[in-house]
Every structure is written in structure tokens, then in C-alpha cells.
Amino acid sequence: MNLFSSSFTGPWSAHQASPLTEGGPLPAATPAGTLIGPHHLVHRPDTPEGFLLAATPPGRHRFGFSSQLPERHPLFSDSTAPFHDLLYPMESLRQMAVFAAGRYFRVPENRRILLAGCGMAVTSLTPWQRTARTAQLTLDLELTPTDVVKGVPRAMDCQASIGIDGEKCGTVEARLVFVMPGVYRNHRAHSRRESERTADGNSGLPAGHGAPGPELVGRRTVRNVLIGLPLEEDEESLDFPVNIPAAREVLPDSGSEVPAVLFLEASRQAALFSVGELYGLAPGHAVLTDWQAAFRGFAEPGLPMRCSVRSRSASAPGEVHRDASGWPTAELGLTFTQGSRVVADVTTSVLQIC
């Protein structure tokens, strides 16, 4: 694997970042409190040595994850749409994969854990709907190490099926890459220099630039709004500034890097705002049913980031497609950039329920 030549490394670290010697990132933000809460991760051994010793040669491991979905979380419970938050299973997968990497796959503690790509899909919407009862989330995880050298994997493919209250209702997947600290530092410094050449300003919203009302991005509280109003727009696309400092206040894993879930949350907010502008859909009743991201380089929390949204459907501008139930849907493509450098490409589907 050649990290420098590849375009898939991304900003997702499980550990406190080591301070960069030169041109380092912003100081780590204060963690945003309990994120997914107490939970169980249960190993499902399928070999005698895994059964007896909880350790096996590098190979696929299965796990069961179980937790209660949050009911009053400042972030995960803040949606206008009556659905459980997609961020929660995504963050759960991330934490479980990071934990298992060290405990079951012998990934050394000093490795930086990066994200090459991740995605989610909702396969059945009904279980996602919030009810008066407490809902239980389960993930059936399969973690498969790849590029194993001397028993230590350099990457890991993570897949999980999502169940809510016993009903299968989605999938989530990610590919992790484990890199040596020196490689990580060099690669990140290189990326930062590239971005700094073309990006000016701070990482928040441009001075005097407003943010959309929370209801326009599917949130209830202003604190959770992570994008600004569009800087540019036409019939088929919109261009948003991403408020990284705000994101680091509310999102998990806000170390010295731009957290991975920022891309999910920022792209969701940008997508919901955009379907209102481009298609006339109601953001407060819309939900992402598919989200796929490919990370193409480090994003720096100290530099401004933009999210460009465009329609992916071949139909005339504004023409709405409908799913089998007759509900309007929109297909969008999103590109995150810092200066002239693309840091992530995202595709997503938005469905309006009402």
C-alpha cells in the first residue's frame, strides 16, 4: 500500500493525535460528552482457539453489538424528522472497529487509524421511526483484516447489518487503514501544505455569513447546525461553507483532526437544505436512505472547508423522482474541498416521508 500515491486515506483517528511539529492542527476540542453510552460488544468465536483464548490468527471475526438508542441525546435526538439518527450506528461501528483492531487484530497502539471509505444504507424505514418506547440497536459485525504483514493487518474491512428492536433495517460499512505514525505525519503535513496554498481564511463561516435555520437542515437546535448559508447556487447545485469549529463542539471523536462523522452530518445537512432548494422537498420530513463516502485526503480543522452539492439525476432541474411507495426522492452528489483539494466525495439519497 502506498499511502502517498493513493487517494483514499481519510481523517478518522481513534487516538489522541500526536502534536505536529510544524504547522500543526488546531488544539483538540473538548470531547462532546457521552456519545454512545454503555454498551456490550460480544465476540462470536468460530474457531477453537478463538473460543478458548479469544485470540486467533488474523482472519475474519464476528461480533454482536447491542445498545439502547439514545432518547435525549443533545445531538442524536435532535432531528426534526421522527427517525433515529443515522450517526449513532455509524459512530457505534467506528468505536467497535477501533476497539477490536487493538484487542482482536493486534494492531499496535501507536498506529493511526484512518478511514478510506464508509457508507450506510437504510433497507427498511419503519424500524427507524421513533416511538414512545426505548429502542434497542444491534449490529451484527464482521471485521476482516487485509494486507496482513507479520500477523498485523494494515487495513480492515468492517461491515454490519443494523437491527432495531429485532428488525433488520440497514447496513453500515467502513474500510479502516492502519498507518505508522511517521507515515501519518508526513502524509498529513503534505496534505496540509497543499490545502494552505489555495485556501484562505479560518475554518469557521466567513465573517458575517449566516447559518440556515436548524429546521432547514433537519435539526432542532442552532448549536447543531454545521453549515452556513450557500455561498453560491444555481439551478442544479449549491455551495456551502462548513463550520468546522461548530462541528468539533458537537460531534464525537473531535481530536486534532476533522472527525469522520462530520462528513456524514455536514453532508446530511447540506443535502436536506439542498433538496428544499432544488426540489422543493421539506427538509424537516426528509431522511437520508443511502450515504456513501470516499475519502481522498486529510481535512485540516484549521482550514476552511466547502461542501458543494449537485443533483445526480438525469432529469430536468427540479423534477422529482418517486420511490415505489410514491414518496419523493432525490439523488445528490457532494464534494468536500479545502482550497483546490478534494478531501471527500459523497453520494446520497434523500427521501421525503409524508
Add this chain to the structure above:
Amino acid sequence: MRFRVLGPVRMTPRTPTAAKPRVVLATLLVQANSVISTHSLIDELWGMEPPRTAATTLQVYVSQLRKVILEGTEHGVDGGADGTGQLLLTQPPGYLVRVGPDDLDLTVFESLRARGRAAYDERDYAAASRLLAESLALWTGPALSGIPHGPSLQTTAIRLDELRSEVLEQRIGADLKLGRHQELIGELMALAHEFPMRETLHGLLMVALYRSGRQSDAVQAYHRVRRTLVDELGVEPDASLKRILARVLASDPALAWNPGRVPANRPASGAAPAAGSTPAAAPAAEPSGPLLWLPPTLTDFTGRDEELARYEEVLGEPGGPNPRTVAVSGRPGVGKTALAVQLAHRATGFPAGRILLAMRDSTGRALSPHAAMSALLRRLLRPGPDVLPADPDELADALHHATRARDLLLVLDDVVSEAQVRPLLAAVPDAAVVLTSRRPLGALEHARHLVLDVLSPREAESLLLATGGSRMAEDPAAVAEIARLCGRLPLALRVAAGGIAVRPHWTAAGLARRLADERTRLGALSLGDLDVRSGLLAAYHEVSEAERHAFRTLGLAPLPDFPLWTAQSLLGMAADTAEDRLEGLVRAHLLEVRPSAAGPEAVRYGYHTLLRSLALDMLTQVDGEEAAAEATARLGRACLVRARAADARLTPGRDRLAGVLEPDAQALDAGDPAVAVPLRWFQAEAAGLLEVLRRLHESGLWNLACALASAMSGYYEACAQWDDWEASHELALDAARRAENTSAEAALLRSLGDLAWQRRHNGRAVDCHRHAARLFLLVDDRVGAARCLTGEADVLLGTGEAERAGSLYARALAVADAEGDTRGCAEARRGLALVAVVGGRPADGLAELAACEAAARSLGDGRWRGYAQRTAELVHRDLRRDAESADARPPHLEVRPGVWLLDDSPGLAADAA
């Protein structure tokens, strides 16, 4: 031809221009040589309102006609039968026209038609085709056209047009018999367009398309006429058309064109060998062209690319060192004949011909070797001899002579046994031979054997799409499901797709729902004379009664496959005998051998899904429910013995019902996979055990169900098989309550409490443990009740109530110590260790872990021993790491082996391991 009525009414040399004289002429001509009354002619001309001068006017018309006829006579046209030139005679009470046999096209037509029909009836199709074609050539348009029709002419015109259609259909039928199907397609398509509701024509078109290798077009032709009939008339096509469709879908070889049936080249009298002469003289009658006696290939033949390529090569090595004999075997409906025909068409070479010979007669009886050789010889010799040698040796000699040095390809279809074909094969050493059979013909010398299996999932779906049409393609998920439910058996797939094709109101999803129920699936796979069940039954009836009994009873074995011990227990017989039965069924392709890649058994056995449906169906019919229940009980006990033995190795001392409920009647050998490799055994059998548990519950075998579930719960817990754990224990709990078995209910509830705890259903976990504890105490099982305390304490520990948890662990330990419950001690000490570690007392924790490890060692539980050791190592490590830290709690706890309690709350996450 002087007079014409088969088209516009005309006469030579000139036809009157006025319509009414032509009406008179036509009326007289259609009943030529008969007197037509004046009244009839007046009715024909003016109907119910004739003019007052009708009779006079009629006379004028007759006069005009006579004048024209006379002109013809002057121009040299025959003056009439009497040579007087007077053809139109006045003869009371009217007139008559006298015409010779060749003067009127209608007379000629009827003559040719009669001769053509006679030739057809005599199977002289060439003559029939020629004569009928000549008769049709007389037609120049709709009968009696160009004139107004009165009542008589109207009736006659309809009759004549209908007659023409009949003749046309018969001529096409004759042409089809002559193998002119390809040339006919264009004409038939035009006719089908012209007569969209004439079913006979559409049937002929379907046959022509089918024989031209355009099977899917034939099916579409059916749908077109059906749609027209339903839309226009509200009726379904008649039975004959449906039969043709069924035969097309079944690729019925009998529907295919077969040159051997055509007697067009019948020898003249005396050309056949004299009676009693040996066919050795037959080469004199050797055909000039290659023999082709094969059904057409299927246009939607799908898959088998590898097999075709491989055996095409085998067949195409004339003169090579290897005999060119390929024996294809497989279960009914797997497509053996289709593959053989495809192979026969594709194989290159064979200038002498390619012949398919069915090795059973029309009633399904096997041909004798002598009959088979005779039938082959008759096909080889054109024209065939009237009498073949009765002596088998002479017959073999004749066959050998007829095939010697000829590069022939023979397909011997549905061979019954090696003995049936051995004499024939010995007589045709130079021919390449493809044999198909239900059983492998393993004793055949030099044959290459191909055991044909079902299609791959992709091929099965392709076949459904190719045969089922556009409605199939609309629902890929349903197509995949139908392919699965049909077991990817080509015959079943064709019937399923055909069912969709002929029922426009059906959808693929609807068909999948119909097929979902295993008990009714075979009934749904029937279309016309195509019946999957009948095909499968044929193989069933071919085996011995003992094997049939085994086939039925083994249908109770759990899915997807089963080992020998399962068969042994179901059949209630020794392993050797059971293995013999299994092997017999495997040879008959009623059962499959599935190599066991992951499981501890060397081989496993399984049914094709449709054969299993048949087995269960026949079990109900033949053996009844009582026999099924007895076999199920035997199987349940066999499962229980093994599950307990495996559980005792994996989680020793855990099962509170072992030795109490349904005590084991036998001990297993140390080499039994359940004892030797318990985890692998559970992994291989878990799905089957759950199915057996369901079956026990259905049969009301309550205690067995409870005992089996309890024996499985250690595996479920250790491997976190949550869904199966819940399903099995909910069933067993119901069984315990029905049996009013308090011990079983308590044990199962406790296990369900553990499941709820793993899933972090904390409220339910506490409820289960408390309820189970009360039940254990009711039956004076203090050990069981104490273990419930440990379970409840685990819940409290996970919710941050370490102090309360510690209290419960301590109570549980006290009881376990007092009762000598080593497992209870190990579990409680583990809990106390965790409470100590969480509470910042690692030294206490390490002491408890050491005690836990000792208890595990005493139990022989390597898993718990390893758990205690690695947890102690982690505590030691954290002690070293956090020597200077005020917060000595480890961030993550392995609260039981493999169960991690994680919490990303601030203060914990920062210390990630």
C-alpha cells in the same frame, strides 16, 4: 377453365359487366348441372321485394348470358357437353347450366381437395401437399366476390371460404410433416395476422416456430392469440392450443420434426427387402444424406457451458484411442435429455447422422436389449426392412454391419441399466454414444461419466427470464426466490416460468408466494401434462421398498443436510444398514452427498428441495403421523445425547437439566465428533438442532424439547447466537409450561435472562433472573437460584451499581460454596473480581480472579480459565500503567468471556486500550 367462382365471378371469354346477370350465372354455377328454379333465382336477385317484371327481367338476364356463352363457343371454346353450344338450358321449373369437370374452378377444386385429403389420410404428405396446393392455387380472391349476394350465394360464399381455410390448414399440416417448417413461418405469420382468432393456424405457427428452434417465439405466438381471444371474445384458447404450448415448454421431442416419420420417400412396391432376407443387404438402401433423428435444440437452453465444451471434445475424436461414450446421469428434471440433445447438435462431425433413441416405450417400460437394437436398426436403414432377425446375434451382426465405419452419433435416452445397453453398445463400436440415465451407469466399460447437477443460481435465473418473459424480468428479487424454491431444477424452473407465461394475471412475486410453502410446492409446479411431482415419483418408484421407506423417513431430517447418525436415529437401525440405505438413495439420485468442508463429519446427506417436499408428502400418505412422531422422538434423543456431550466439554457444569430431565440412555465414544470437537460439532449441527427442537415442540414432546434447548444454551451463550438462542428458548419455555415442568422453566428462564443481559435488555434480564430464582427455589434447587443472583448482579454491574452487584455476587458465592457448585463459584468470584477492579481494589480483584481460575481448572473449563488469566494480566498491566493515576479503573471490562462492557463516557474513552 371457362367459369370461375373461387374469387371474382368470371367466365371466358367475357364476363357480363352488369351485376345481376353475373348473380344469375354464379347462382347457376355453384349448383352446376342442377336445375335452379326461377323462384330461387328471383329470390337471389331481388330478395323479398322483387319487381313486378321479375320473371321477364330474369329471362332477359338469361338471354344475355346465353349470348356471351355463345361468343365463347364462336371463339373456339368448347360448346358444351352435348356439343351443341347450348350450355345454359331452360328446364322447368327453371334453368340449369351444364359444365364439364374441368370447366368450373369449383369442380376442379373439390376434386383436388378430395384427392389431397385422401393422400393425407394415406400419409402420403408430399402428394397431399401438392394436390392441396394446386386446389388452393385456383383461388383468386374471396369466393363469389364482385357480385351482390342473396341468401343462397351468401351461404355458399361462407361455405367455400371456410373450405378454403380447411384446405389451407391441411396443406400446411402436410408441409409440416415434410419438414418444411422454416419455409412455412412467413406464410403462417401472415395468415395468423389475417385470421387472428383462428386457433388452428396459430397452433401450426407454434409448431413451425418450435421446429425451427424458435421456442420463445412459439410461446409468444400463443400469447398473441390468447390475448386476442380474451380481449375480443372473452374466451381462453382451446385445449389443443394449450397442449401445444405445454409441449413447447416441455421441449417435447415428439413435437419436433422427425424425418424418420416421413413416408414421402417410401419405396416403390418390391423395393423393400424380401421377407426373411437378412438386413445385411440393407446398405444398398443406405440414405444419401445424413440421418437426423433429433429433437431441435432449445432456443432458451441455459448454462452447462463447461460440460458441453468438455464432452463435445470427447465426442469429436473419431479414431482416437478413447471410446466415445458419455454417460449422463442425474435426478429427474435436471435436464439430462436437453443436455444430450444440445451436445448432439453441437458436436462437430458425424456425417453419417445423429440419432436419438428413447430406451423406454410410451408407457414408460424399459425396452429390452433386443427391442432397442431393432429400433435403432430401423432408424438406421432407410427404407427399413420389413422383418428383422429374431436371433439376437444376427440382430447384433446386422447392427454392426449397418454402423461399421460410419461416423454416427447416437443418443440413448433414459437408459435403465447397463445390461439394457451393453449388447447395443457392443454392436456399434464405431459410433459415438451419449447415454442418459437416472442412475449412474457405473459398470459401463470405457464410458466417461457426467453426473448432472442443478443449475447455478445465475443460470437458473437466466432460464426463468428466458422462458418466463417480461413479467419475470420486472422483479429480480422474486426471480431469485423462485429459482431457490425450485431448487434450481431445470424442469421445475420451466414449469414455473411457463405458469407465469400462460397466466397474464400472475406476477413473479405471486408465484414465489405460491411456492413458498414446502407442503404445497410440488402441487404448484404443474402445467398441462408437465408435472414435476410425477417426474420425481418415477425415480422414487424405481428403488426398493426399504429404500422408499428410508427416503420418506429421512425427509424428517433437518435442513440443509444431515450426517449418518441422524439417518441412523430416524431409521432406527444400525449404522451400517443405515449407510447402505443412504448409498442406495444416492445412487438413485434421490439423495445427495455433500462433502462436509467445515463440519466434523466426513460426509453429509441432503435432499433436493423438491425431493424433500415429495418425501414429506409420501411420508404422510404412506406412513402416517404416528410413524413420523416416533422417528422424530428417536432423532430428538440422538440430538440430546450429542448436544449434552458437546456442552459438557464446552461449558462443563452449566446445564442444570443434564442428568435430571430425559437422562441419557447411552454414552458416546470419545472419538464421536460431539465429544472430540464440540465447537465444530455445534457449528455444523446448530441449524439442524434448532429445526429438530421445533419438530419436537410440534410433536408435543415437551420434555425432550426443554432438555435439548437447555443443552444448546451453552453454545448459544458462548458464541452469542442471539436469534437462535431466543427462538429455541422461547419454544422450550412454552414446552416447559405446557409440561408444568418447573425445573425446566427455571433453567430456560435463567438462560433467557443471560440472553437479555448480553443484549443489554436490562429490565427483562432482571425479570428473568428473579422469576427463575423463585422457580428454582420452588423445586429446592438452591444452586440454580444462586446462579440467578449472579446473573442479576451482572446486570447491576453493567448499569454502574457495582456495590449492589457485589452484594449479590457474595450471596451467590456463599450458596455455591455451601452446595459445592464449582461453576457457581467461578462465576461469582469473577463478578467479585470485577467489582473490586471497578472499585479501585485491583489486588482484591486479582485474588478473586485467581480463585476463579482455580475453579475453572477444577471444572475442566479451559475457556473460563483463559478468561480469568487474561483479565488478571490486564489488571496487572493497568496497575503498571496507571501507577501514578488517581483513576485506576480499566476503561473496558470483559465481564464474561468474550463479552465486553464498553463505555465511551468522558474519563473512560480517554484511556482507550
